[in-house]
Amino acid sequence: MAQGFEGEVTQSAEPGRRRAKSSSAGSAGTVTRPGKRARPVLAWFLIPALALYAFVVLVPSARGAAFAFTDWDGLNPMRHFVGLANFRKMLEDEAARDALRQTLIIAVAITVVQNAVGLLLALGVHSRIKSRNVLRVLLFAPAVMTPVVTAALWKYILAPEGALNGLIAAIGPDSWQQNWLGDPTLALCSVVGIIIWQFAGYSMVIFLAGLQGIPQEVYEAASVDGASDWRRLRHIILPLLAPATTINLMLSIIGGLKLFDQVWVMTGGGPGTATETLSTLIYKNAFQFNEYAYSVALAIVLTVFVAVISGGQYRLLHRQGRAAR
Amino acid sequence: MRPTHRLVAVMTAGALATGACSSGTNASGGSESLRIAAVATDRAGMEAVLKAFQAKNPGEKIITTYSDTEQYQGTLRTQLSSGTAPDVFFTWPGNGNPGAVEVLAPTGYLADLSGRSWTAQIPEGIKPLTQVGGKTYIVPMTFVGIGALYNKKAMDEIGAKPPTTWSELLAFCDAAKSKGKVAFALGNQTDWVTQLADYALIATTVYATDKDFDQRMKSGSATFAGSGWKTAMAKYLEMNKRGCFSKDPLGTSFETSVAQLAKGDAVADIQVTSVLNQAESQAPEGTEFGLFPVPATDNADETRMPGAAGAGFAQNAKAKNPELASKLIDFMATPEAMNLYAGATGTLPSIPNDQFKVDPALQPLVDFQKEGKTVPFMDQLWPNPKVQQAHFTGIQDLFADKADPDTVLQQMDQAYKEK
Numbered sequence A: 001m002a003q004g005f006e007g008e009v010t011q012s013a014e015p016g017r018r019r020a021k022s023s024s025a026g027s028a029g030t031v032t033r034p035g036k037r038a039r040p041v042l043a044w045f046l047i048p049a050l051a052l053y054a055f056v057v058l059v060p061s062a063r064g065a066a067f068a069f070t071d072w073d074g075l076n077p078m079r080h081f082v083g084l085a086n087f088r089k090m091l092e093d094e095a096a097r098d099a100l101r102q103t104l105i106i107a108v109a110i111t112v113v114q115n116a117v118g119l120l121l122a123l124g125v126h127s128r129i130k131s132r133n134v135l136r137v138l139l140f141a142p143a144v145m146t147p148v149v150t151a152a153l154w155k156y157i158l159a160p161e162g163a164l165n166g167l168i169a170a171i172g173p174d175s176w177q178q179n180w181l182g183d184p185t186l187a188l189c190s191v192v193g194i195i196i197w198q199f200a201g202y203s204m205v206i207f208l209a210g211l212q213g214i215p216q217e218v219y220e221a222a223s224v225d226g227a228s229d230w231r232r233l234r235h236i237i238l239p240l241l242a243p244a245t246t247i248n249l250m251l252s253i254i255g256g257l258k259l260f261d262q263v264w265v266m267t268g269g270g271p272g273t274a275t276e277t278l279s280t281l282i283y284k285n286a287f288q289f290n291e292y293a294y295s296v297a298l299a300i301v302l303t304v305f306v307a308v309i310s311g312g313q314y315r316l317l318h319r320q321g322r323a324a325r
Numbered sequence B: 001m002r003p004t005h006r007l008v009a010v011m012t013a014g015a016l017a018t019g020a021c022s023s024g025t026n027a028s029g030g031s032e033s034l035r036i037a038a039v040a041t042d043r044a045g046m047e048a049v050l051k052a053f054q055a056k057n058p059g060e061k062i063i064t065t066y067s068d069t070e071q072y073q074g075t076l077r078t079q080l081s082s083g084t085a086p087d088v089f090f091t092w093p094g095n096g097n098p099g100a101v102e103v104l105a106p107t108g109y110l111a112d113l114s115g116r117s118w119t120a121q122i123p124e125g126i127k128p129l130t131q132v133g134g135k136t137y138i139v140p141m142t143f144v145g146i147g148a149l150y151n152k153k154a155m156d157e158i159g160a161k162p163p164t165t166w167s168e169l170l171a172f173c174d175a176a177k178s179k180g181k182v183a184f185a186l187g188n189q190t191d192w193v194t195q196l197a198d199y200a201l202i203a204t205t206v207y208a209t210d211k212d213f214d215q216r217m218k219s220g221s222a223t224f225a226g227s228g229w230k231t232a233m234a235k236y237l238e239m240n241k242r243g244c245f246s247k248d249p250l251g252t253s254f255e256t257s258v259a260q261l262a263k264g265d266a267v268a269d270i271q272v273t274s275v276l277n278q279a280e281s282q283a284p285e286g287t288e289f290g291l292f293p294v295p296a297t298d299n300a301d302e303t304r305m306p307g308a309a310g311a312g313f314a315q316n317a318k319a320k321n322p323e324l325a326s327k328l329i330d331f332m333a334t335p336e337a338m339n340l341y342a343g344a345t346g347t348l349p350s351i352p353n354d355q356f357k358v359d360p361a362l363q364p365l366v367d368f369q370k371e372g373k374t375v376p377f378m379d380q381l382w383p384n385p386k387v388q389q390a391h392f393t394g395i396q397d398l399f400a401d402k403a404d405p406d407t408v409l410q411q412m413d414q415a416y417k418e419k
Helices: A002-026 A029-044 A046-069 A085-092 A094-126 A132-144 A147-157 A163-171 A184-212 A216-224 A229-240 A242-257 A261-266 A278-287 A292-324 B003-020 B040-056 B069-082 B101-107 B117-121 B152-157 B166-178 B191-205 B213-219 B228-242 B254-263 B273-282 B322-332 B335-345 B360-370 B385-399 B405-417
Strands: B022-025 B034-039 B062-067 B088-091 B138-140 B142-151 B182-185 B266-272 B289-292 B305-309 B312-315
Touching: A029 A046, A046 A085, A046 A292, A085 A292, A094 A132, A094 A184, A094 A242, A094 A278, A132 A184, A147 A163, A147 A184, A147 A261, A184 A242, A184 A261, A216 A229, A229 A242, A242 A292, A261 A278, A278 A292, A278 B069, B034 B040, B034 B069, B034 B322, B040 B062, B040 B069, B040 B322, B040 B335, B062 B069, B088 B322, B101 B312, B142 B152, B142 B191, B142 B254, B142 B273, B142 B335, B142 B360, B152 B266, B152 B289, B166 B182, B166 B228, B182 B254, B191 B228, B191 B254, B191 B266, B191 B305, B191 B385, B228 B385, B228 B405, B254 B266, B254 B273, B266 B273, B273 B289, B273 B335, B273 B360, B289 B360, B305 B360, B312 B322, B322 B335, B385 B405
Parallel strands: B034 B062, B034 B088, B182 B266
Antiparallel strands: B022 B062, B088 B312, B138 B312, B142 B266, B142 B289, B142 B305
16 A cells, blocks of 8 residues: 555656756755755664654564574474475465465455456546535445444345345345355455445545546547547546556555455455454464464565565556656 | 644544443552453343342442454464453354364463463263363263254144154144245254254254264264264255255255244244243233254154253453452353353353253253263364364255265365365
């Protein structure tokens, strides 16, 4: 999340900085000198924040990561160095492979569908329809709720004799009723569906902010040129929405890869291991199986995985966004 | 708002938020307070005991924290390893789960209670579950069973009686189905519920003819796959096929299954007997409940019932207030405290005494205990928590047609061999 926002700030600030340099060059060197002197001084002001960050995040994370190379069970004061044994175990662990596959399916499905739905909603509420402000609030409302609470509610709604099957029974044949969270082939889809329901409004808000930043003149010029709605969307709106798209895709892929709460509340990773994700597997190994060191190794792999995928995705989208502009 | 005011406001909010998770009684001047942690399911029992303890020890400050089982296990382990664990805390007897005495005691975090006078009164059937290496580490509080809790009104409505043989049990399922009711509510979406029907059947299919099964497992001369476990799993699936259980058990949670029993939509629910209180609290006024052991053969004399110490409390070896912690542990071992705890949680006191008034619904458990027809909970004698997890996952896979009993039992055998 932070990477996406930082990237955008740097990118948009760049032209401004160039302009400042050129203007200062034109008005004699005296203007630049205080800036150069001020930088080392200003850097000292970063030290308290960096020290706090190191104390709260970096040092504990590094110390925690070191457990991955031990056989610690999370309880016993004794532990031994085992090298890469926990990482080798991961390669042979069928549960880890299943969890990785399901995590990828969830992340890709959420990223694609949530953003497509979010974009459509944004385009809808950006138009001049009546009550669009009410619609914006209603569509964004699920994103404000705590994921654990919504997951608990949906768990009841999706129960075999829950509200959804009750509704289906009232309007359609019995065969339409499903065991939404209890059928291994459906459970993963149900979980993904709930997450999209909750966060599509979140993506919508970011797209909406992007849409509102597109100057009206651009639309008017396109109208004068006789561009159809589709061509306006394809050649004007989507390229100019690149920054919003980058942020949305980053947030949804990272959220999808480290998904825990909704899965834990709705299915606990079941039935069997049908909805197990890397995060739920990490939790189970750490706190249920006495395999703390192995869970840390899994967590390191997940961190690297998230960093590589989101970093690669960011670079790709960033390049495409710049090319479009 | 001035910065100092803001700081005070934030600190106050923080203190309130922290306090919301725990309950404290009677602030005392200066002395270290007694910190206690327990699982939320046993809150009523612990509160009843603490009220009596507080009356005997006025002026002592007691802070108690309750949390759900999974959260409790994770938090307790973290607190123990970081030296911040409470003085007295809930611990499961035996082995097989991350918060069990056999998992925690070898690390040196639990105080040795072997020298206490009450240890001599612990019944022989429970004693091994309170000890590690011959030393006692917990005071066992309750004796619980696993059987079919049933709604008496719903039983009358289907015109049936509690079954005593396997054939009668299948007929009971048919009778319930014909009257539009569920015979047994089953919430297999909640992982720990998956094991209960299996345990209820295994008590008979394994232990009626093989009392030493656990010892043979330990010595490596027995396996799950080659034992009565296979018969029990086949019967579990037969019950499912016959329509004995709730519609779509894998999509039904524990809470839903208890509600089905309480309302009478389901006639019975194979559960831990301590769930009786929860069912009673949700049922319409005047609803009466009963309990029957789950038969697995056509010889009623063979029927056994899982029954074991369900809750225990340990003292932190590095308790901040060791004197008061010891005092509480000793108080918990008295008939007064045990009866209060058992009465509030719908269980029996682990050390039987004449002063305890048994809930009539639990009489079959008392009778089976007296006749020596109870067997320990299976997981309490397993070497690690992975066997239980393999069992949970396996049952869910069986119900989803993704595995067969042989595969599940082989996975459990594999997990049993691990450390």
